[in-house]
Amino acid sequence: MQHQGALAYQQTARQTAGPRDLEANLLTRMAMNLQKVRDNWGESTPGELTDILNRNRRVWSFFIAAVTDEKSPLPVPVRENVANLGIFIMSQTFEIMANPKPEMLDSLININRQIAAGLRGSNSAAA
Template sequence: MHQQGAQAYQQTANVVASSRERESALLMKAAAGLQKIKDEWPDSYDDLKPALTFNRKLWTIFAASVTREDSPLPHDVRENVANLCIFIMNQTREVLLEPRPEKLEVLVRLNRQIASGLRGM
């Protein structure tokens, strides 16, 4: 019986770890896309809206996940992620309203920091 419990725990840990790795990889992909646009501005302008849309969808999924009643995350972590999601949405709107490459820096930095945190968990 102990062996089965250990196996179940390991399987759950693997799913959680792979989920975090996947989230981290997606955040890094979004950050890389935004960084490329910033670095190649203004030639990259046509890629701006699709890159922002990808990033916004990613953060919308995070927001939906942390605000579910059955989220396993502690309340303060859920609240912090939800607040980050709101910030990301507002920053995305600002970039769309007045596109400038330097406005992408905060989105790139946040994605990289959160991705790094997910890999370190």
């Protein structure tokens, strides 16, 4: 019964959260998943690394598409910065896939945390 309550809460939270909150939560979740792989580097499988890198890449593909859309309401400098970060994320992702090292995940983790904090209007990236 408690599980159904949790599901109901999640659905309500999704319905009442604004787009920025949803994006921040998604980036935070990606950062946490990347951190988990980094923390368990010797125990994680290559498939787990590839999976989380691909999921993070898809999230950033969405952001890139959103900010490069002519109809984006964001100011041009913000759009350019997000697009540039997205390009870096893509490049770093492929570099990690080609030559996996745990410390290479740090930049992806930090960027996701920083952007999530910014979306929440926070000066801190502690999430």
